[in-house]
Amino acid sequence: MSHPAHHGPTATRERPRTDPAKPGPVGIVIATRNRRASLAVTVRNLLALPERPEVLVVDNASTDDTRAMLARDFPQVRTLALPVNHGALARTHGVRALETPYVAFSDDDSWWAPGSLAGAADLLDRYPAVGSVTARILVEPDGTEDPLVEELRDSPVPRPDWLPGPALGSFLAAATVLRTDAFRAAGGFHPRLWLGGEEELLAADLAANGWWLTYADHLTIHHQPSGVRDSTVRRAQGIRNTLWFTWLRRPVGPALRRTLHLARTVPRDTASLRAFAQATAALPWVLRERRVLPPEIEARLRSLEPAQRESTARSYTG
Secondary structure (H helix, E strand, C coil): CCCCCCCCCCCCCCCCCCCCCCCCCEEEEEEECCCHHHHHHHHHHHHCCCCCCEEEEEEECCCCCHHHHHHHHCCCCEEEEECCCCCCHHHHHHHHCCCCCEEEEECCCEEECCCHHHHHHHHHHHCCCEEEEEEEEEECCCCEECHHHHHHHCCCECCCCCCCCCECCCCCHHHEEEEHHHHHHCCCCCCCCCCCCCHHHHHHHHHHCCCEEEEEEEEEEEECCCCCCCHHHHHHHHHHHHHHHHHHHCCHHHHHHHHHHHHHHCCCCHHHHHHHHHHHHCHHHHHHHCCCCCHHHHHHHHHHHHHHHHCCCCCCCC
């Protein structure tokens, strides 16, 4: 198990000034599939940022001419074309191709606000034990706060006094900047989880490796949800992935409690039944890979359980 090199309070250091013609310290990875129109909006906004981030698009075998559009309209953007759809694992492929010390994710329908990447890099520079910084999420076109923001802002996870913001138990990929080395050391996104709450497992493994996850209210991403999505399929994947994470990392008692809570509260329909069936069918590999979290990390997750039970932003709908 790896650990960050430094812990404790602020370690202020000046990041050397870079040539304004060169990309900044944060690279952006976008995983996409068949959402050419919203991707174009996202890329255009990201390329206009004053931080001049390197933008890498990982195309999950799109069939809508996404790659042709990128080559024609955005030749300065790197594209990694996957032969088949890898789901969230596409982000891991993208991070492997980056050389920047920090990586930000965008979905193909979200983009970072000017100055937010620089702000995240400054926090990661100043606090060497922080592994990820999650930003405030504004939903477009109205610019209203995503309901999840209040939960991030009021996170009940115990935090050390030096941490610059609330401590988190997980993160939303498209609103987060991470240390590239920490992401790689934790293994990136698990290849079996595909999409739907896939961040929870990675977040727990980052914490187990000694990193703190935090929320920064002064950083912002914009999210304009694409209409090209199947919310029922995504809900089923989210339930299945929650069960897998729970069985992979939580002790027996908390795992049973969370499993029973999900069984009582998810919609009683075919999608939920399919999610439980898929999760149960995978028990052989889940048990082979099971690795219970250290007690201090499990304590952080337990502190989140009351808020998770009451949450409307995290409810399984669709």
